[in-house]
Amino acid sequence: xxxxxxxxxxxxxxxxxxxxxxxxxxxxxxxxxxxxxxxxxxxxxxxxxxxxxxxxxxxxxxxxxxxxxxxxxxxxxxxxxxxxxxxxxxxxxxxxxxxxxxxxxxxxxxxxxxxxxxxxxxxxxxxxxxxxxxxxxxxxxxxxxxx
Numbered sequence: 001x002x003x004x005x006x007x008x009x010x011x012x013x014x015x016x017x018x019x020x021x022x023x024x025x026x027x028x029x030x031x032x033x034x035x036x037x038x039x040x041x042x043x044x045x046x047x048x049x050x051x052x053x054x055x056x057x058x059x060x061x062x063x064x065x066x067x068x069x070x071x072x073x074x075x076x077x078x079x080x081x082x083x084x085x086x087x088x089x090x091x092x093x094x095x096x097x098x099x100x101x102x103x104x105x106x107x108x109x110x111x112x113x114x115x116x117x118x119x120x121x122x123x124x125x126x127x128x129x130x131x132x133x134x135x136x137x138x139x140x141x142x143x144x145x146x147x
Contacts, residue, residue: 015070015123021113022067024106025080029061046091059083067117070126077117084111 032039036057040050059079066076084107092104101108122128 011124013123014117014120015125017113018067018070018073018117018123018126021080021110021117022064022069024064024110025060026064026068029057029059029064032057033061048090056083070122070128071131073122073126073128074118077114077119081111081114081118084108084114087111 032053036053039053039057043053043056044050060083063076063080063083066072067080088104088107088111092107096103
C-alpha cells in the first residue's frame with residue numbers, strides 16, 4: 001500500500017532530480033567556461049592535460065542546460081556520469097579514499113544521479129517527452145519504470 005502511494009511520486013521525483021542535477025552542472029560548467037585559463041591550470045594540477053578544461057567546461061555547461069530542458073536526457077546523463085566517474089576515480093578517491101568522502105561527495109553524487117537519469121529518463125515534464133516519446137511514456141508507465 002505504501003509502495004503504491006510512493007510510486008505516484010516517481011514522475012515528479014525524476015523531474016526534480018533532473019532539474020537539480022542540471023542546475024548544478026549548469027553552474028559548475030559556467031564557472032569553468034568563464035575562467036578557462038585558470039581551470040586549465042587546475043586540470044593540470046589534478047593530473048589531466050590542460051586542454052581538458054576546454055572540453056569539460058562546455059560539456060558541463062551545455063549538458064546542464066540540456067538536463068534542465070529535459071532534452072537528450074539519457075545520452076547527456078550517460079556522458080555526465082562518465083565525466084564525474086573519471087573525476088571520482090582519478091582525483092577524488094586517490095586524494096582521500098573512503099575515509100574522506102567529504103572531499104569528493106558532490107562528484108560521487110553527481111555521477112550516480114546522472115547515471116540514474118540515463119537509466120530512467122527525463123520524467124514527464126521534459127522536451128524529450130514532447131519531441132520523442134509520447135508512445136513510449138504509456139508503455140513505460142505500464143512497466144512501472146517511469147519515462
